[in-house]
Amino acid sequence: MKTASGKDAFTIKKTLIELRKDQYVIKNAYRRPIIPNKLIHQRNILPLDGEIALGKDGSLISSGIVLTDPVVCSAILCNYSKLKEDSWGDFESDMWYLLTDFDAISGVALEPYPLYLRLVEYKVDGMQNIDIQKALEEEFGIKHSVEYISSLWRNKIPKLIAEAAEDDYLNWYYTQVEKGKFKKCSRCGQVKLAHNKYFSKNKTSKDGFYSICKCCRNSKKK
Ligand SMILES: [Zn+2]
Numbered sequence: 118m119k120t121a122s123g124k125d126a127f128t129i130k131k132t133l134i135e136l137r138k139d140q141y142v143i144k145n146a147y148r149r150p151i152i153p154n155k156l157i158h159q160r161n162i163l164p165l166d167g168e169i170a171l172g173k174d175g176s177l178i179s180s181g182i183v184l185t186d187p188v189v190c191s192a193i194l195c196n197y198s199k200l201k202e203d204s205w206g207d208f209e210s211d212m213w214y215l216l217t218d219f220d221a222i223s224g225v226a227l228e229p230y231p232l233y234l235r236l237v238e239y240k241v242d243g244m245q246n247i248d249i250q251k252a253l254e255e256e257f258g259i260k261h262s263v264e265y266i267s268s269l270w271r272n273k274i275p276k277l278i279a280e281a282a283e284d285d286y287l288n289w290y291y292t293q294v295e296k297g298k299f300k301k302c303s304r305c306g307q308v309k310l311a312h313n314k315y316f317s318k319n320k321t322s323k324d325g326f327y328s329i330c331k332c333c334r335n336s337k338k339k
Pocket residue numbers: 302303304305306307329330331332333334
C-alpha cells in the first residue's frame with residue numbers, strides 16, 4: 118500500500134537520523150532555556166517558550182514556539198535533521214519533547230496525503246525541488262511544478278500540521294480541562310466538538326451552531 122510505504126519511509130528516515138548520534142552538531146541554535154513542564158508534555162503540544170490559551174469565544178490564542186503556529190511547524194521542517202541530531206540523547210530536553218510531539222502530530226496530519234509524506238522525506242533528505250519533482254512523478258504519476266512543490270513545503274504542509282496540532286489541543290482541553298459539548302453532524306454522522314472550528318455559528322439554533330459540520334457545509338458549496 119502506497120500510504121503505508123510513505124509513512125514507513127518517513128519513520129525509517131527519522132530512525133536513521135536518531136541513530137546518527139555521531140553527527141551531533143552544535144546545540145543552542147534552537148534551544149532556549151525554559152522550565153520543563155511534564156504536565157504540558159502529556160498533552161502533546163509543548164509550548165517551548167510559548168503559550169496556548171483559549172479566548173472567550175473559544176478561539177485559540179498562541180504565542181512563542183508552539184505547534185499550532187504554521188511558522189513554527191515550517192521552521193521545524195526546514196531544520197528537522199539538525200534539530201533531531203542536536204537533541205538526540207537529551208531525552209529530558211524540551212526540544213526532544215517538542216520533536217516527539219511534532220512527529221506524532223505530523224504523522225496524523227499527513228497520513229491521508231502519501232505524496233506530502235514523501236515530499237517531506239525527500240526534503241529532510243536535502244533533495245532539490247527539481248529532483249523531488251522527478252521522483253514524485255515517477256512514484257505518483259503526477260507532474261507538479263517546482264513552484265507548487267515549494268508552496269506545499271512552505272505553506273500547505275506546515276498549515277496541515279498546525280491544524281492537526283490545534284485539533285489535538287482543543288480535544289485535550291475540552292476533555293481534560295473543561296467538559297466540552299460534542300455533537301453529531303447530521304450529514305456525515307461524525308461526532309465533533311461543538312466549537313466554531315468544526316461547526317459554523319448559527320444564532321437561531323439551540324446550541325448556537327449549525328447541525329451540519331463545516332467540512333460538510335464547505336463540500337456542499339463546491
Ligand atoms: Zn459532517
